[in-house]
Amino acid sequence: MTSLVNGGRLTAKPVDPEEMKEALERVLSSKYFAHAPMKQRFLRLICEYHLSGRGGELNEYLIGQEVFDRDSTYNPATDPIVRVGAHGVREKLELYYQKEGGDDEIRIVMPVGSYNICFVRHSPQKPEENQIRQSQVPPVDFTPAIQKRSGWRLLHYLIVAALAIAVAVLIYSNLQLQRQVALATTQKELDVYRLVWEPFLKFEGPTLMVLSNPPVFRFINPTDPVSTVNKSIPLTSEQTAEVFEALPNKTIIQIIKNPRLILISDTYTGIGEAIGVHRVTGVFRTFDKNISLKQSRTVSVEDLKNQNVIVLGSVWVNNWSGKLPAKEEFIYSNDVTVKNLNPRPGEEREYHAVFDQQNSKLIEDYAIVTVGPNISDRDQVMIIAGLHSEGTAAAAEYVTSKHYLRELNQRLLLMGGKSGAPKYYQALLKAGVDNGIPTTISLVSVHALRNSTP
Numbered sequence: 001m002t003s004l005v006n007g008g009r010l011t012a013k014p015v016d017p018e019e020m021k022e023a024l025e026r027v028l029s030s031k032y033f034a035h036a037p038m039k040q041r042f043l044r045l046i047c048e049y050h051l052s053g054r055g056g057e058l059n060e061y062l063i064g065q066e067v068f069d070r071d072s073t074y075n076p077a078t079d080p081i082v083r084v085g086a087h088g089v090r091e092k093l094e095l096y097y098q099k100e101g102g103d104d105e106i107r108i109v110m111p112v113g114s115y116n117i118c119f120v121r122h123s124p125q126k127p128e129e130n131q132i133r134q135s136q137v138p139p140v141d142f143t144p145a146i147q148k149r150s151g152w153r154l155l156h157y158l159i160v161a162a163l164a165i166a167v168a169v170l171i172y173s174n175l176q177l178q179r180q181v182a183l184a185t186t187q188k189e190l191d192v193y194r195l196v197w198e199p200f201l202k203f204e205g206p207t208l209m210v211l212s213n214p215p216v217f218r219f220i221n222p223t224d225p226v227s228t229v230n231k232s233i234p235l236t237s238e239q240t241a242e243v244f245e246a247l248p249n250k251t252i253i254q255i256i257k258n259p260r261l262i263l264i265s266d267t268y269t270g271i272g273e274a275i276g277v278h279r280v281t282g283v284f285r286t287f288d289k290n291i292s293l294k295q296s297r298t299v300s301v302e303d304l305k306n307q308n309v310i311v312l313g314s315v316w317v318n319n320w321s322g323k324l325p326a327k328e329e330f331i332y333s334n335d336v337t338v339k340n341l342n343p344r345p346g347e348e349r350e351y352h353a354v355f356d357q358q359n360s361k362l363i364e365d366y367a368i369v370t371v372g373p374n375i376s377d378r379d380q381v382m383i384i385a386g387l388h389s390e391g392t393a394a395a396a397e398y399v400t401s402k403h404y405l406r407e408l409n410q411r412l413l414l415m416g417g418k419s420g421a422p423k424y425y426q427a428l429l430k431a432g433v434d435n436g437i438p439t440t441i442s443l444v445s446v447h448a449l450r451n452s453t454p
Contacts, residue, residue, distance in 0.1 A: 013121050015106055015119040015120070015121055017051055019106045019119070020047070020050075020051060020106065020119045021051070022106070023104065023106035023107065023108060023119060024043070024044070024047045024108065026101065026104065027043065027093070027096055027101065027108060028040050028043065028044065030096050030100050030101065031100065032092045032093075032095050032096045032100070033092060033096075036088075036092065036288070037285075038067065038068070038085065038285055038288060039085070039088055039089050039092055041066075041067045042063065042067050042085050042086070042088075042089050043089050043093075043108070045063065045066055045067055046058055046063075046110070046115050046116070046117050047108065047117060049116075050116065050117050050118070050119075055115075055116035055117070056116060058115040058116055059115070060076035060082040060083070060115075061074065061076055063082045063085075063115060064076060064079070064081060064082050067082070067085065068081050068082065068085070068282070068285065068286070069278065069281075069282045069285070070282075078402075079402070081286060086110070086115065089110060090110050090112070093108060093109075093110060104122065105121060105122060105123065106119055106120070106121060106122070107119070107120050107121075107122045190286070190287075192402045192405050192406055192409065193283060193286075193287075193402075193405060195405075195408075195409045195412060195413075195421055196371075196399060196405060196408065196409070196412075197283060199308065199379075199380045200284075200289075200308045200310070200380065200382070201284070201287050201289055203307070203308045203379065205290075205307055206289075206290040206291055206292045206307070207284070207289070207290075207291050207292070207307065207308045207309070207310060208291075208292050208293075208294060208299075208303055208304075208307050208308070208309045208310070209277060209280060209281075209291055209292065209293050209294075209309075209310045209311075209312065210294055210295075210296050210299050210309060210310070210311045210312065210318065210320055211269050211273055211274075211277065211293060211294065211295050211296065211312055211313075211318075212269050212270055212273045212296055212312055212313030212317035212318035213265060213266055213267075213268070213269060213295050213296050213297045213317070213318070214265075214268060214269065214270060214313070214316070214317035215263055215264070215265045216263075216264050216265075216267070216268045217233075217261040217262065217263055217264070218261065218262060218264055218267075219252070219256045219259060219260070219261060219262075220232050220258065220260045220261070220262050221255060221256070222255075224262070228262055229260070229262075231262060232260035232261055232262040233260060233261045233262070234259070234260050235259045235260065235261065239259075240259040243259070265297070266295070266297050269295075269313075269317075270313060270317060270389035270392060271389050271390075271393065271436070272312075272313075272386060272388070272389035272390055272391065272392030272393035272394075272396070273312040273313050273317075273389065273392055275392075275393040275396055275397075276312045276384055276392055276393065276395075276396030277293065277312065279396045279397060279400040280310060280384075280396060280399075280400060282400065283400050291310075296311075296313070296317075296318045296319060296320055299320060301375060304320070304374050304375045304376075304381070305374065305375050305376040306376070306379075307374075307379060308374070308379045308380050308381070309374055309379070309380075309381045309382075310381075310382045310383075310384065311381065311382070311383045311384070311385070312384055312385065312392060312396070313385050313389075313392055314332050314368075314385035314386065314387065314392070315332050315385075316332070316336070317389075318385070321383050321385055326370075326372035326373060326424050326449045326450070327449065327450060328341075328370060328372075328426060328449065329341045329342045329426060329447045329449065330368045330370075330426045330428050330447065332368075332385075332387070333350070335352075336352070336353070336387055337350050337351060337352040337353075337387070338350065338351040338352075338366045338368060338387065338428065340428075340445075342447065344445065344447075347444075347445055351366045351428070351430075351444070352366070352387075353365045353366065353387050353388060353391075361433075361435070361436075362388055362390055362433050362436070363432070363433055363434070364430065364431070364432055364433060365386050365387050365388050365390050365391035365394065365430075365431045365433055365438075366386065366387050366391055366428065366429065366430055366431070366444075367384075367385060367386035367387070367391035367392060367394055367395035367398075367428075367429045367431060368383070368385060368386075368395070368426055368427070368428055368429070369382065369383070369384055369395050369398065369399055369426065369427040369429065370382065370383040370385075370425075370426045370449075371423075371424055371425055371426075371449075372424045372449055373424065382399075384396050384399065386431070390431065390433045390436060390437070390438055391429070391431055391438075393437075393438050394429060394431030394433075394438035394441045395429055395431075397438065397441060398427075398429055398441050398443075404441065404443075407443055408427060408443065408446070409421075411427075411443065411446045412425065412446065415446060415448055416448075422448035422449070424448065424449040424450070425446055425447060425448050425449055426446070426447050426449060427443060427445075427446045428443075428444040428445045428446075428447075429441055429442065429443060429444060430442050430444050
């Protein structure tokens with residue numbers, strides 16, 4: 001069984017899995033997908049599910065987590081990113097098969113309203129087939145009676161064709177209207193990011209994200225050189241027993257033959273900073289923007305001068321956090337607190353973390369989100385940092401979550417009044433922490449900043 005589609009023929013001949021994989025790779029390597037990583041991930045995911053016989057399991061929630069890195073709070077009803085992504089993939093597929101993939105025998109079809117794709121076999125219609133079809137049309141004896149009946153038949157066909165065209169136009173108009181409504185809804189959803197993130201998103205080159213390198217003591221291991229062992233600090237038997245008791249991973253005890261500690265300053269980063277990388281990168285992927293990543297120890301002044309920068313971690317773990325030219329009003333003190341240099345009515349002069357007195361675990365932390373000019377005063381720097389790593393994770397969630405961004409946007413617009421939101425500012429946040437995980441985040445205060453450079 002065959003049918004004619006777009007100047008070609010769709011056949012019922014089955015498509016085997018190897019042909020499907022080859023068809024997928026041709027599409028992904030085309031110019032329409034090669035430079036669109038999110039659309040590549042989307043198409044590859046749904047094709048892999050189809051190939052594994054699990055296409056029926058695909059839904060918005062699954063795709064939102066697997067493709068767009070949404071977390072467990074993702075709600076497809078309020079976040080249309082998957083529907084927008086599907087629309088983009090369908091458009092790219094259509095462009096590919098109209099041009100670069102016009103001669104492809106195996107084609108990928110993604111029906112509207114479904115994420116379960118299908119592979120079809122397509123054969124272009126050859127010119128000689130048209131000639132054969134024309135030659136097979138029997139000659140017509142145009143007698144007057146037949147001509148009269150043919151006239152009525154032609155009129156009937158014309159009416160049916162006109163009605164079909166009218167229905168097609170209505171269907172097309174309805175689809176266009178649905179697309180416009182969906183795009184308008186998506187635009188409204190994405191606008192919540194613009195006040196805070198537009199200076200970074202409109203930047204032509206990749207934004208630089210600076211990851212912290214906190215100094216950390218680690219156990220020496222059998223592969224460490226003698227010079228490292230000689231610099232290490234021994235533990236007493238009591239200290240060793242206490243440390244081993246607190247370790248959740250008891251396997252490490254079998255590896256550590258000689259419990260000595262060495263200070264490392266170029267290997268590790270905080271959990272909160274790592275979470276921050278994930279959340280900030282998710283925002284940039286939503287807008288198809290690139291971001292580069294460097295450890296703080298490898299960043300130079302030249303890096304900060306020539307691009308927008310996002311710094312993760314406070315001055316205790318990231319030395320670039322304290323090098324803004326703007327005059328800050330919330331600063332980190334040597335006592336591991338946040339000092340308020342310009343308290344407003346109802347604000348404290350100092351904010352400090354709170355620990356559980358029974359088990360010494362952190363239960364409340366503070367964090368600062370600072371937006372100011374970079375060293376050259378041409379671009380911008382955002383510093384996302386807590387008193388502790390948990391605070392950094394909370395601050396990263398605050399500036400990347402639409403729920404919290406709406407609150408921050410409103411506060412910034414109210415501060416600016418008729419002149420608009422301030423370009424540079426600091427937001428002080430308080431985070432409840434449970435077992436090392438931020439649970440509640442509240443906005444304590446927002447202060448506008450002025451640039452201290454002439």
